Amino acid sequence: MPTVVALGTLDTKGAEYAYLRERIREQGVEVILIDAGVLGEPSTPPDISRTELANAAGVDLQTLVAAGDRGAAVETMARGAAEVVGQLHRDGRMDGIVGLGGSGGSSLVSHAMQALPVGVPKLLVSTVASGDTRPYVGAVDITLMYSVVDIAGINQISARILQNAAAAIAGMAKAPVPDLEGKPLLGASMFGVTTPCVTTGRQWLEQQGYEVLVFHQTGTGGQSMEELIKAGYIRGVLDVTTTELADELVGGVLPAYPDRLEVAGTLGIPQVVSVGALDMVNFGPLDTVPERFRDRTLYVHNPTVTLMRTTAAECAQLGRRLAQKLNGASGATALFIPLRGVSQIATEGQPFYDPDADAALFGALREHLEPRLEVHELDCDINEPQFALSMATRLLEMLGETR
Numbered sequence: 001m002p003t004v005v006a007l008g009t010l011d012t013k014g015a016e017y018a019y020l021r022e023r024i025r026e027q028g029v030e031v032i033l034i035d036a037g038v039l040g041e042p043s044t045p046p047d048i049s050r051t052e053l054a055n056a057a058g059v060d061l062q063t064l065v066a067a068g069d070r071g072a073a074v075e076t077m078a079r080g081a082a083e084v085v086g087q088l089h090r091d092g093r094m095d096g097i098v099g100l101g102g103s104g105g106s107s108l109v110s111h112a113m114q115a116l117p118v119g120v121p122k123l124l125v126s127t128v129a130s131g132d133t134r135p136y137v138g139a140v141d142i143t144l145m146y147s148v149v150d151i152a153g154i155n156q157i158s159a160r161i162l163q164n165a166a167a168a169i170a171g172m173a174k175a176p177v178p179d180l181e182g183k184p185l186l187g188a189s190m191f192g193v194t195t196p197c198v199t200t201g202r203q204w205l206e207q208q209g210y211e212v213l214v215f216h217q218t219g220t221g222g223q224s225m226e227e228l229i230k231a232g233y234i235r236g237v238l239d240v241t242t243t244e245l246a247d248e249l250v251g252g253v254l255p256a257y258p259d260r261l262e263v264a265g266t267l268g269i270p271q272v273v274s275v276g277a278l279d280m281v282n283f284g285p286l287d288t289v290p291e292r293f294r295d296r297t298l299y300v301h302n303p304t305v306t307l308m309r310t311t312a313a314e315c316a317q318l319g320r321r322l323a324q325k326l327n328g329a330s331g332a333t334a335l336f337i338p339l340r341g342v343s344q345i346a347t348e349g350q351p352f353y354d355p356d357a358d359a360a361l362f363g364a365l366r367e368h369l370e371p372r373l374e375v376h377e378l379d380c381d382i383n384e385p386q387f388a389l390s391m392a393t394r395l396l397e398m399l400g401e402t403r
Contacts, residue, residue, distance in 0.1 A: 319364025
């Protein structure tokens with residue numbers, strides 16, 4: 001029988017978890033109930049106690065309770081829950097995880113979920129699921145369900161929501177794992193303005209027997225790619241699009257994850273890197289662009305996305321930052337520079353065409369990259385087929401050299 005872990009604070013939400021557990025069992029799925037509460041006694045007996053979670057975090061429960069620090073308690077129980085849930089998964093005792101909560105409970109439950117591998121079913125029913133969900137989802141496949149009403153008792157609305165949640169996690173837990181051909185995995189970074197390059201490179205690499213995972217460079221997309229590299233899924237990286245560094249530097253809405261462009265290099269995984277979309281910083285609708293940037297070159301990509309051209313000074317800083325990250329690589333690394341444009345809208349005649357800014361970017365890279373690193377400068381723009389195939393071919397060579 002498939003088994004789902006239900007993780008939450010049973011001192012404040014015991015009745016709701018008891019109701020959820022029964023609805024899951026009605027679907028033919030067993031439940032392991034874990035208590036992460038510290039405020040009062042659990043109103044529903046758990047299968048795994050809060051004491052076990054505190055011990056897993058290396059903390060004495062009574063000491064934690066006596067301190068009376070709710071923030072510290074949530075952080076500690078989240079760490080303990082991640083350890084316990086991770087061990088259940090390693091032992092083959094769980095097929096999915098579900099949790100309920102407001103901001104505190106969602107933070108605790110999602111921390112444990114984020115420690116599980118991609119593909120393990122994860123469902124979080126939360127009052128914060130309709131707001132900024134990045135802190136809860138992180139870089140893994142957590143499914144969020146908005147609770148509509150607060151999770152405070154069983155009523156006509158909450159009962160229907162929890163019934164749906166039970167059916168959803170039970171269905172995911174019972175679903176067979178796809179039996180796909182085990183081709184070696186590569187990662188590729190893409191934005192709308194570098195799509196032709198990545199598509200050409202991806203299709204060619206797939207013809208060579210690889211499966212290419214493409215990540216949209218939205219900040220979280222880059223983080224997801226780095227996390228999968230760190231987890232050992234990805235054998236090589238076609239890192240065409242490094243645009244997240246620009247948002248991180250200038251203050252856009254899609255900033256880079258701190259480890260962006262560092263994980264593959266640290267682990268010695270082959271990486272072929274370019275400067276895709278470093279001509280732009282991302283904002284929301286036009287009226288959300290900060291006042292200090294209103295006199296800059298702006299481009300309305302669509303009603304919800306406004307792009308801002310990076311200046312020569314910013315591009316010089318980006319070149320130094322990219323060089324610093326690549327200089328730390330211990331494995332095969334190559335940088336490809338498209339001399340005629342770093343995105344679809346940065347070529348001659350397009351709104352972000354700026355030879356001076358490009359020259360500042362390329363000059364900083366030449367100056368600060370260590371001589372041991374490969375640099376390939378091609379007299380074309382980033383989306384021309386020859387550029388994509390040159391990057392993909394060099395990555396394939398590196399993979400062969402690594403084997």
